[in-house]
Amino acid sequence: MRINYNGMTIFVKDNYESMSKKAAALVAAQVTLKADSVLGLATGSTPEGMYQALVQMYLQDEVDFSEAISFNLDEYYPIDASNPQSYHYYMEEKFFKHVNFKEGNNHLPDGKALDVEEACKAYDEAIYEHGIDLQVLGIGNNGHIGFNEPDVHFESSTHLVKLDVGTIEANARFFETIEEVPTRAVSMGIKNIMHAKKIILIASGEAKADIIEAMIFGDITPKVPASILQLHNDVTMILDQAAAGKILAKLMAA
Ligand code: GLP
Secondary structure (H helix, E strand, O other): OEEEEOOEEEEEEOOHHHHHHHHHHHHHHHHHHOOOOEEEEOOOOOOHHHHHHHHHHHHOOOOOOOOOEEEEOEEEEOOOOOOOOOHHHHHHHHOHHHOOOOOOOEEOOOOOOOOHHHHHHHHHHHHHHHOOOEEEEOOOOOOOEOOEOOOOOOOOOOEEEEOOHHHHHHHHHHOOOHHHOOOEEEEOOHHHHHOOOEEEEEEOOHHHHHHHHHHHHOOOOOOOHHHHHHHOOOEEEEEEOOOOOOOHHHHHHO
16 A cells, blocks of 8 residues: 655555565665666664665665665674674665675674774765665664654754663674673654655554654654655655554544
């Protein structure tokens, strides 16, 4: 199902697999139409299926990343790239090592930078120099995008974040103990994200249903960082039925 609402395109897919395939198809289309596309990439459990689908497409010669460039949204801090919990490791294992990006074309915030402020500035400059064509986003249960946590204002550029207790709890499932979850992260800011020409947001599962409703129908507020997407002029949301559970009736009635 495809619905247009408030300038956004919303696809509601039957399940996680079809959501993932739709997202992969849009990423592949972007890179096919513009070989040197700059992709903004996300981590978390939601995009895993999308990366798997893209790897399959690559193996079947349906997509080529040889000219593409990527910038990831975020990385824990401090963390070593070789740590299996790092987003460097995640991207390498789940995507980069299986496809054909050129060496040096994949960028992530440095989780080990000695001068974080300087590293954030350099990351911003690199992003603005290239310009992101397509930004892929997941969404946290509290409405965070990247690691832009609910706040009293929108943080614009790449910055060091203190993670919310809820985010640490949600991400503890990837670690042995909750004490191992880093309490800080480096994240692109809202302006970096909003600067992307196109944005795709994917969400799956009932646990995301309330925040999806708040993002689409609620006030635009830094308390729900993803609500700012209402102001972007090229957003596509790809949800599964469960994540769309609270909005379907409203969208039909709209
Ligand atoms: C993580 C990431 C986000 C991600 C979100 C949701 O902490 N920093 O980029 O979108 O939380 O994660 P998941 O897809 O596992 O629900």
